[in-house]
Amino acid sequence: MKLSEVTWFKIRKIRSYFMISLCFLALLIGLIPLISILAEVVINGISQLNIGFLTQEIAPLGQSGGGIGPAIMGTLFVIFLASLIGIPIGVFSGIFLAEYPESRMAFTAGFLNDVLSNMPSIVIGIFAWILIVVYTGWSVIAGGFALGIMMIPLITRATEESIKIVPSTVKEASLALGITHWRTTLIVTVPTAKRGIITGILLAIARVAGETAPLLLTILGSRFFLTSLFEPTAALPLTIFNSSQSPFISIDWPKAWGASLVLIFLVLFLNIIVRLLTKEKF
């Protein structure tokens, strides 16, 4: 049977609509887990939230009561320490990559940076264990070190990208006034790229705040509030993991959901701020 031109065109049209709807179906399928996760976390977690839950010490597995106070404190501390390592190294090396892109070192560093950003997080945990935990024991410092290393490539890349899009006319205007290159970088280029750099830092913090695997090998977990930098501590992701592994489902799982709600709130909050910061570009 030979199809006429018109029928053939109709078939192609129908196939086109069919494939396009498949694409939108894929979009839908991709969004289902997101909606399901957010809904589960909010529905199961919201009933847990009260002042006591947010501030009390963590109860042992199987005991009701208690809260996630030490975990919140631990997460904030670890992020703070990680920022001390990640932000300066990330921002300055990012400036280097953007300002001296022609050098061979910048090229290689950019490449290594990409590789580092995709390093399995548990391997970085082992690295921090070998370098620090072996000498100090399980400690917040080691956790901060591991997460700090994970932050570096993210911040470097964001800084580099945002400095590269600063118009060269702006820099040239400054250079033409007789201001040297390094001053131009510090008082003109970096402030112009400020928003992109802050965005990168916030995203990096959001990313490492939820990391569990490296913390498992460095800060170990604890039920109590932190008193020194050289002792094991709790962190939100670790608490979620421990509670989810508990055999006492009815007691510990709701706590895991409560902690998840706090963590996801922190992470999504940072992401939404970032989206709003970058929205004006479009």
Add this chain to the structure above:
Amino acid sequence: MEEQVSVFPEDYPEKKRKKIILKGEISGDSFFKSFLGIMTILIFIIMGLLILTLVLRSLLSIETYGFGFLWGTMWNPTPADPNASPEFGVLPPLLGTLVTSLIAILIGFPISMGIALALSEFTSKRINFWGSFLVELLAAIPSVIYGLWGIFTLIPFLRGFIYPVIQNVFFFLPFFQGTDNGYNVFTGGIILAIMIIPTITAISRDIFAAVPDSQREAIIALGATKWESTKVIRRYGRSGVIGAVILGLGRAIGETMAVTMVIGNSFHLFDSLFDPSYTLASLIANEFTEASSPEVYLSALIETGLVLLILALVVNITARLIIRHTTRKFRGVETF
């Protein structure tokens, strides 16, 4: 020079002026560059130390087991017989990592392509922006929450509705056999698929968006339908998309917590996708903190980390090289 307002007193010697100007300003440039350079060299040092320390720490295990470590199937740190020496081999978790990642790609790739095409070709800019935002939020959710959701929602759903169907349809295939409680290799693959969708989607979308409009216009002018016009776009961005997929593979290989929570954590060579198993990362996550003695146990776990590191390095470097190559090609086309 005479008109210039000087900050120096009238009687200040000329020689010193030059020195101060040079020190303070011009040499500031080279100082600044070296300072930034040192910060950048730290990245080299971190990568170097990372590999070096892992190799040093796993030397004991490498010397004891040699290459047999890679295809050994026994993991026995404390043998019941006191005279027997402990045995270590990572073939089962290595296979676990490879198989879960492969399942993740097989499921995640078509979905990611669909999303990337839908967002870049078939929607308005506004929907593209917010759709991308939502898909990238998936990447922002911490993996431990994926794991919790996996235990609580995904596993009951798969066990109740999906797995019985698969087992009834493919009852004759050996790797779909076995009873199952939902904690298995297949579930690990599915949760990884969800986690790599944002990675593959984001890069593919950027690549499709970078295809010059002249290409789209050309094929539409030839009478192609909307779908047929994506053919040229997919073909144009093919190598970039391959890079994106390999990058997704790298993410799947390195992912730890979500998989650890749903894969069942059992050390044996699985012969069905519905068997519980281990991945390299979940083996380390499960046993590292308890591996105090014997000494070779810890060394073997660190060597497991080294195997994971090498696997991730190879996959990621391949992906980066492909992506770099593609973006260069695109740049060449745009200046055309």
